[in-house]
Amino acid sequence: MKTSAEADFREYVADRWPRMLRTAYLLTGNHHDAEDLVQASLAKAYTRWERVQRADDPDAYVWRIMINSNVDRLRRLRIREWPTTRFPDSQTADRADQIVDRDLLLGALGRLPARQRTVLVLRFLEDRSETEVAKVLGTRIGTVRSHTARALARLRRDGTVLGLGNGRTATASGTGARR
CATH class of the missing domain: 1.10.10 (Arc Repressor Mutant, subunit A)
Structure with a gap:
């Protein structure tokens, strides 16, 4: 039988997972790293769940865990080359310009401290x-x-973000919308 705290945690995870995953993706620039970051953060939050529930703002507490976990991950990550899943192919999809914009934005974010x-x-x-x-x-x-x-x-x-969109403006998701 599940305890009330465990049920509360499960409900919290179900409600916050998409938003946490989106934030983690924007912080890491990689979907797999984002999932790992969210899972590690939620595992830490679970071990401290009673303290999280007593906090003034439980979301801020869990987001802080995620941000600190990301900083720790970046400290450990000392790779000077960035592996990529992209190959230099020609544009074939209708959304190619949006993908390029998103990639430029993520690259620019990745160069920030x-x-x-x-x-x-x-x-x-x-x-x-x-x-x-x-x-x-x-x-x-x-x-x-x-x-x-x-x-x-x-x-x-950073010259890359100035050229985002070529007539489009970048939105929160990194995609472009025509003016």
């Missing part, structure tokens, strides 16, 4: 307020603002 990337993902791709981001990261709003400003300035200097 982990903290700046985290702030941008939470602020603009997860559509969280500065206050929410500060709470998740356990920092002040001013720190979130400065990380946001530095990250956006760095993206502007």
Whole structure:
């Protein structure tokens, strides 16, 4: 027979899985790494579930676990070459331009320091307020603002994001919409 805490955890996972997976994908740039990150984060949250439930904001607590796990993963990852599943094929699909835009955006995010990337993902791709981001990261709003400003300035200097879309604008999912 399942305990109430286990049932609560199962319900939490069922409700949050898609959003956590999307955030993890934006943080890692790889679907498989994103799934691993979410699973590892939820495993840690499960071992601390009573503490998570007592927190003022359980979502912020679990997201913080995920962000810290990603930072730990990046510290361990010292590969200078990035394996890829893409092969240099010609464009055949209708959505090829969107895939290219998404790849450019993920590449640009990947070149940002982990903290700046985290702030941008939470602020603009997860559509969280500065206050929410500060709470998740356990920092002040001013720190979130400065990380946001530095990250956006760095993206502007990065020539790849300036050419996103060729007449389209990038949306939160990294896809383009015609003007």
